[in-house]
Amino acid sequence: xxxxxxxxxxxxxxxxxxxxxxxxxxxxxxxxxxxxxxxxxxxxxxxxxxxxxxxxxxxxxxxxxxxxxxxxxxxxxxxxxxxxx
Amino acid sequence: xxxxxxxxxxxxxxxxxxxxxxxxxxxxxxxxxxxxxxxxxxxxxxxxxxxxxxxxxxxxxxxxxxxxxxxxxxxxxxxxxxxxxxxxxxxxxxxxxxxxxxxxxxxxxxxxxxxxxxxxxxxxxxxxxxxxxxxxxxxxxxxxxxxxxxxxxxxxxxxxxxxxxxxxxxxxxxxxxxxxxxxxxxxxxxxxxxxxxxxxxxxxxxxxxxxxxxxxxxxxxxxxxxxxxxxxxxxxxxxxxxxxxxxxxxxxxxxxxxxxxxxxxxxxxxxxxxxxxxxxxxxxxxxxxxxxxxxxxxxxxxxxxxxxxxxxxxxxxxxxxxxxxxxxxxxxxxxxxxxxxxxxxxxxxxxxxxxxxxxxxxxxxxxxxxxxxxxxxxxxxxxxxxxxxxxxxxxxxxxxxxxxxxxxxxxxxxxxxxxxxxxxxxxxxxxxxxxxxxxxxxxxxxxxxxxxxxxxxxxxxxxxxxxxxxxxxxxxxxxxxxxxxxxxxxxxxxxxxxxxxxxxxxxxxxxxxxxxxxxxxx
Numbered sequence: 001x002x003x004x005x006x007x008x009x010x011x012x013x014x015x016x017x018x019x020x021x022x023x024x025x026x027x028x029x030x031x032x033x034x035x036x037x038x039x040x041x042x043x044x045x046x047x048x049x050x051x052x053x054x055x056x057x058x059x060x061x062x063x064x065x066x067x068x069x070x071x072x073x074x075x076x077x078x079x080x081x082x083x084x085x
Numbered sequence: 086x087x088x089x090x091x092x093x094x095x096x097x098x099x100x101x102x103x104x105x106x107x108x109x110x111x112x113x114x115x116x117x118x119x120x121x122x123x124x125x126x127x128x129x130x131x132x133x134x135x136x137x138x139x140x141x142x143x144x145x146x147x148x149x150x151x152x153x154x155x156x157x158x159x160x161x162x163x164x165x166x167x168x169x170x171x172x173x174x175x176x177x178x179x180x181x182x183x184x185x186x187x188x189x190x191x192x193x194x195x196x197x198x199x200x201x202x203x204x205x206x207x208x209x210x211x212x213x214x215x216x217x218x219x220x221x222x223x224x225x226x227x228x229x230x231x232x233x234x235x236x237x238x239x240x241x242x243x244x245x246x247x248x249x250x251x252x253x254x255x256x257x258x259x260x261x262x263x264x265x266x267x268x269x270x271x272x273x274x275x276x277x278x279x280x281x282x283x284x285x286x287x288x289x290x291x292x293x294x295x296x297x298x299x300x301x302x303x304x305x306x307x308x309x310x311x312x313x314x315x316x317x318x319x320x321x322x323x324x325x326x327x328x329x330x331x332x333x334x335x336x337x338x339x340x341x342x343x344x345x346x347x348x349x350x351x352x353x354x355x356x357x358x359x360x361x362x363x364x365x366x367x368x369x370x371x372x373x374x375x376x377x378x379x380x381x382x383x384x385x386x387x388x389x390x391x392x393x394x395x396x397x398x399x400x401x402x403x404x405x406x407x408x409x410x411x412x413x414x415x416x417x418x419x420x421x422x423x424x425x426x427x428x429x430x431x432x433x434x435x436x437x438x439x440x441x442x443x444x445x446x447x448x449x450x451x452x453x454x455x456x457x458x459x460x461x462x463x464x465x466x467x468x469x470x471x472x473x474x475x476x477x478x479x480x481x482x483x484x485x486x487x488x489x490x491x492x493x494x495x496x497x498x499x500x501x502x503x504x505x506x507x508x509x510x511x512x513x514x515x516x517x518x519x520x521x522x523x524x525x526x527x528x529x530x531x532x533x534x535x536x537x538x539x540x541x542x543x544x545x546x547x548x549x550x551x552x553x554x555x556x557x558x559x560x561x562x563x564x565x566x567x568x569x570x571x572x573x574x575x576x577x578x579x580x581x582x583x584x585x586x587x588x589x590x591x592x593x594x595x596x597x598x599x600x601x602x603x604x605x606x607x
Contacts, residue, residue: 010545013549014545014548014549014552014566014605015552015562016552016562017549017550017551017552017553017554017555017556017562018549018553019546019549032175034304035309035330035333036329036333036490036523037562039333039336039521039522039523040523040526040562040564040565043519043521043523044565047607048605048607055336055337056337056338056339058337059310059337059339
């Protein structure tokens with residue numbers, strides 16, 4: 001499955017109940033995500049893309065863009081950036 | 086304890102401010118706030134409320150997050166003779182207005198001048214009281230007066246305001262202190278919300294009562310690290326959280342050895358089902374032994390009913406249920422079935438009699454009368470059994486309720502929110518634990534009409550609206566929202582939602598296989 005930044009943003013928005021998160025919105029500070037929501041974002045992305053996310057690396061994720069870049073580092077070979085950033 | 090036992094929360098704060106004025110009531114953002122500052126601020130705010138016409142018995146909504154202002158507003162309202170009504174601070178205006186109507190409040194304490202206006206409510210902030218005098222004439226506060234209302238989810242779709250009296254609160258504070266062997270030498274570290282009972286009563290009133298150190302953190306923890314590092318830095322001895330928070334730590338903290346938690350005496354695990362694996366893994370990760378203890382309580386018994394004794398190894402039955410221990414002093418627990426008590430070992434509804442039991446829900450006689458079993462026993466709606474030594478094991482629930490991140494939600498409440506959206510035909514809320522670290526979550530299944538649109542982007546927006554509305558009303562976000570085709574929700578012959586069947590169809594994959602799910606595709 002191809003992933004792109006917009007699509008990651010939309011998934012974050014779906015979990016948090018936000019229509020249009022921006023790439024540089026901070027998931028917690030700007031979008032109001034709480035710890036449990038962050039966990040749900042991880043679980044949702046894992047299901048959506050059929051990948052596994054390094055949860056410990058999530059600690060360094062602040063913005064939607066950070067999250068997207070973390071996904072790109074996933075060892076699952078199927079992932080390619082549609083719009084390299 | 087204080088030399089002469091306080092009879093009200095106001096006595097308690099005043100006694101601390103008189104006897105140990107310079108002592109820190111709590112640390113916020115690493116800065117101490119002394120009992121003298123707390124007491125002065127409480128009085129200033131009470132004077133302001135009096136000037137605004139707040140009188141004895143009036144309800145004052147408090148829409149504040151963790152922080153010093155919460156305490157000034159909460160105790161200030163009580164000092165002014167009012168009943169404090171803490172509300173989830175991120176609640177939308179519609180929710181706040183609905184709670185105000187339920188309890189007949191016309192004033193809300195908000196963070197500051199820029200706060201969102203709520204129709205029908207006057208707003209006031211603690212900052213406005215900064216220049217007020219600390220002396221005024223305040224109504225007498227009696228031990229049997231209601232100090233605050235704790236709103237909890239209700240089966241009719243409307244929340245219920247549990248009335249908590251000074252007497253009941255002070256009784257439960259005493260029970261918690263004795264049951265968990267808490268002393269003035271303890272150091273509390275808490276990020277639990279102060280607008281909710283466990284965070285407010287156990288984690289702030291108990292340390293205030295003893296003069297124990299309290300390190301208060303914001304609720305919106307970016308991750309688990311601030312919690313762990315505060316315990317390590319302050320040498321915290323007592324903390325509390327629902328099971329999911331301990332699981333989050335295990336999942337996210339890569340190097341537990343970076344945090345020295347050896348000072349911890351008690352880490353209470355309560356407010357949602359306790360997993361034995363969480364206790365084992367947390368203690369192993371941080372090199373602790375018999376520190377994480379399971380507890381049980383409910384707002385209707387003020388907050389705490391029992392905990393496992395600190396320092397003793399956890400007791401786990403053959404079902405994998407962790408015992409939450411024996412009732413605190415003065416508490417009797419009965420297991421009932423068909424209105425009759427049953428013998429040890431038999432599972433039934435847990436009923437609790439305690440001197441700290443509420444007298445009922447605020448202006449809600451119907452809900453109040455169905456709360457009690459007999460002789461002052463409260464029906465908890467939880468299922469469990471007592472072993473031969475009176476240790477309680479909580480095994481499930483009688484009522485169809487959802488536990489999500491330490492909050493209890495009746496499906497009806499979540500369903501009413503979704504049903505109000507124009508594109509929802511019918512919705513069903515179910516608690517689902519998919520086995521992951523997030524634990525049981527609220528899942529909302531919504532059958533949608535043509536108004537929801539007919540393509541993925543439209544469905545996405547509709548699902549976002551369900552999450553947004555739920556968060557604004559309940560303060561939690563559903564773990565998942567599924568949009569279903571009409572008739573996707575199983576019903577009984579007389580048209581009632583079959584929650585258990587829906588859960589089963591979802592978990593078995595039948596819902597997906599039958600093509601009932603419109604969104605999302607994964």
